[in-house]
Each structure stands twice: as C-alpha cells, then as structure tokens.
Amino acid sequence: MSFSILILDNVDPLAEKVFEERGIKVTRNHNLSGEELHQEIKKYDGIVVRSSTTVSADLLKSAENLKVVGRAGVGVDNIDIEAATAEGILVMNTPDGNTVSTAEHTCGMILALARNIPQSVDRVKNGGWDRKKYMGTEVHSKTLGIIGLGKIGAEVAQRMREFGMTVKAYDPFASVEKAESLNIELLELDELLGTADFLTVHTPLTEKTKGLVSLENADKLKKGMYLVNCARGGIYKEEDLSQLIDNGYVAGIALDVYSQEPPNEALYKQLKHPHIISTPHLGASTEEAQEKVAEQIAYQMSDALEQKNFKGSLNGKSISLITNKEVQPYLKLAEILGSAAIQLAPENANNFSFEYSGACAQYSDVLTDSILKGMLSHHVSESVNLINARHYADDRGLKIRETKVSDTKTFNDLITVTFGEDADYQTISATVFGEDDYRIVEIDGYGIELRMEGDIVMYQNVDKPGMLAGVSGAMAKQGINIGALSLGRTDKGSNAITAVSVDKELTEEELKPIIELDGVNALKYISLNN
Secondary structure, eight states, X not given: OOOEEEEOSOOOTHHHHHHHHTTOEEEEOSOOOHHHHHHHGGGOSEEEEXXXXXXXXXXXXXXXXXXXXXXXXXXXXXXXXXXXXHTTOEEEEOTTTTHHHHHHHHHHHHHHHHTTHHHHHHHHHTTOOOTGGGOOOOOTXXXXXXXXXXXXXXXXXXXXXXXXXXXXXXXXXXXHHHHHHTTOEEOOHHHHHTTOSEEEXXXXXXXXXXXXXXXXXXXXXXXXXXXEEOSOTTSBOGGGHHHHHHTTSEEEEEESOOSSSSOOHHHHHXXXXXXXXXXXXXXXXXXXXXXXXXXXXXXXXXXXXXXXXXXXXXXXXXXXXXXXXXXXXXXXXXHHHHHHHHHHSOTTOOEEEEEEESGGGGGHHHHHHHHHHHHHTTTOSSOOOTTTHHHHHHHTTOEEEXXXXXXXXXXXXXXXXXXXXXXXXXXXXXXXXXXXXEEEEEETTEEEEEESOEEEEEEEEEOOTTHHHHHHHHHHTTTOOEEEEEEEESSTTSEEEEEEEESSOOOHHHXXXXXXXXXXXXXXXXXXXX
C-alpha cells in the first residue's frame, strides 16, 4: 500500500528524504488558506506540522483519509488530541529531539545575563564603550536554582556544574535518589527562592506555576538574583518584570518564551527594560535539533503507517480503547485519582502502590498508565499521555507496585493509591458512581464520600463539637462558599478526616486562617479543575 504525506510547516528537508526512502509520497505546502487546507487535507494519510498550523477539530473532520498527525517537536498545544482520538487519528511528537538544544540555550542565557553580553554588544555596535556600565558577575561559586528536574533541567544542571555552580532544585515529584545521582540538593520552593543566585524554570505552565515569581512573593526572593525562563511563557508574571528589577528584588531577567508569541504591545514595553534580555523562542532553533526532530518524526510516522511501531504516539492506547465503553469510566477515574493523590502525597515521594479490585482489575495495566498521567501532568513540562507516562515515571525514579484483587470490597470497583507510612495521608480510594460521577470513598480507612471535581480542602481534626463550625466560619469570613462536605471517623471523640468542596479556587492567604485553627492538622488543598 502506498501512502502520502503533506508537510505544512517549515520542517527540515531531512523529513522528506526519510519519507521518500520509505516509499512514501511527500508534498510540501506552507501557503494554504483555511478553506484550501480543508480541501487539500482530504488527499493525505499523514500531515507534519510544527507550531504554525493549528490542527483543529473542524480540520480533522475534513481529513477523510488521515491516519496520523506528526508534530516535529515537543509541544502539541496546536493539535486537538481529543478530537484526533475520537476520529481514530494517531498523534505523534518527538519529545527528546530538543532537549540538548533547549538546555544549551538556557545555559547561554544564564551567561549572557551574568555578563551583560547583549547590552554591551549593542552598545559597541552603536559606537559606544562604557566598560564600567556593563560590569558583570561570575557564575562560579554561585547557586543555580532549578525548578523542574526533567530531562532539560538535568542537562542544564550537568553543564552549569562545570562552570563551578552549586545546583539546588525544587521538584515535588523528583525522588531524592534521582537528585543525588545528579549531585543536586532538593529544597522546598520558598527555600530555593531565597537561596538561588540564578533561577531557571523547566516546568509546564499550570495554575500552580503561573506567576510563580511576581511582586506578590518578591520578598521570598534572594535580593539581587537573576531569573531565566526558556520553558513556558507566564511562569514569571510578565506585567511585574520591570518592577521586580526597579524595586531591587531582581538584578536581571532572561526570557525565551512568552505568554503570547509574538509578544503584545504591553509585553514588548516590558522587554525594553535595559536589564531584561530576550530571544524569540529559540530554545529548539538549532540545525541539529531541527534535523533531529524532522528525522525522528518521519521515521515514527512511516513505522506507524506501515503498522510496525507506534513509538512517539500520544494517543495510541486511547484509540484502541475509545470504542470500549466499559474501559472509559475507569480511565477517567484513574486519571482524576492520580491528580488528587499526588496533591495529597508528600513532596518527593517516590514509592506508590496501586490496588485494583473488582471488574476494573482486568484493565490494571492501562489504568496504571492513566494514574501516572494524572500524577505527572502536575510536574512534567512535556505532554504526558498513556503511552509515555511510565517512561517519565522511570525518568523521575518512581517505584510503582500494582496489585489486582478479584474479590470486590465495599464497592464493586475500587482503585486505591498508597503513598507510604511517613505521609500525612497514606491511602486514598475512589470509584465510579455513575456517568461523570467519580468519588473519593475512603481516606486512610475513614469512610469519605465526595465527588472528585473542582476545589477540595481536606484536613485531619479532633472529633469534638465546634470543629466544623470553626472551619466553616473561617471560610465564611472570606466569602468562601461550601458546596459539599464529608466527614469520616472511627469512634466518637477520636480523630476524624474532613473533606470540603468549595466553590472557588483558594489562595495560600485564604487557607491560612483555616490552617491556624486549633485542632486542624495536615490540611491539604486539592484542585481538580480541568
């Protein structure tokens, strides 16, 4: 069978060479309008894109013969994976192709920032000199703080250690053993912010990482530190950048990524600050990286079309399961439970047990993938899916034990995640009640019944009169409405666990009055917003 591929974006010619060597016909066209693309795409078995083309649900509906979408790079924000899965179209990317390139660019930005290289180059080119004005600082003997110890973060650490830097990191999902193997000390986030001379982020943009550094938490920063971001725009609050420098909190900032690309007028105004250096998202822009991702995606797509291998697939298992309605509720349950579990687990935990009881036990393999997807999506900058979840878990040094129990317990189907004896909460169990109705039913042996959705405050307390009134009162004073609650206890007057569903996302400041209540312990805030 012969196949045809349409290359829509500026992908290195090496991709064409690989496809042609595999006997696949290739067409390259970067200039199709919306309607033209809807008509043209009908002719092809596969398309290759970078970030310029948006592969929307409407476009995929026009793609009558499309079998695979290939992204020559990591990010797939421009591809509607859910719609592709529903249409039975494979989506692939090349997550490792840009690792070295982005790490090297980050290191270059650190050095350029420390020595005022871009500013002084511009000065000399415009006929100036001003040596004293561009006095820099050495990175040797300084502390590099890294947020996110994935592949890129680890590569940056390895290179900057050779410059004599001490490397410390914050990654609540990295094991101590993994950090020690990289000669990195793990710290709490606030401690890292107050310790680092240079801070670089290698984490996804989530509700937790958005505005991770801003004027609001500037007092936590080591005075005169430097900020670097080659990961995702918006991790540092962009509207605060110039004030962070002018107010003396930060000495300089280096950015390669922006919340809007190209930046809007307001952000361009920020970037004009003399102590901010910026590049136009060049992290992956090396000849080697572009050749690597072009070659990789061409091989991967060719193998997939020929049914030989599905390496790099983001939705392969999902496609095989999408028509199996029995599995779907369990997959959703497992992913949400994974998200809830990692927010309950202690930071840097790396030993987890997953137990499946009842009918869902027969799908334990893929359900473990789904739990890991829910867990890792909070802390991995790359796109995590059912195919690569175990790969990233191994990369982070996680140890997973699976247990299947054929006998049913209180509920016909139950998934339980166990964290370990040292955790404030050691186990969490959940089940499916009905369509889109996923509930926590047990925490540490306490019967709790609460829908897994929205924002949840969970805490341990002494079972005595007035406890719930105290918590609800603290919430009411701040305009926090309680949507639902569940209290679990063993005996009268013993300890209890309370889970409260609230109607809004809470900040640390809003949680503080609850944490300070006498008798409230081990408070955890869980956000399950999609």
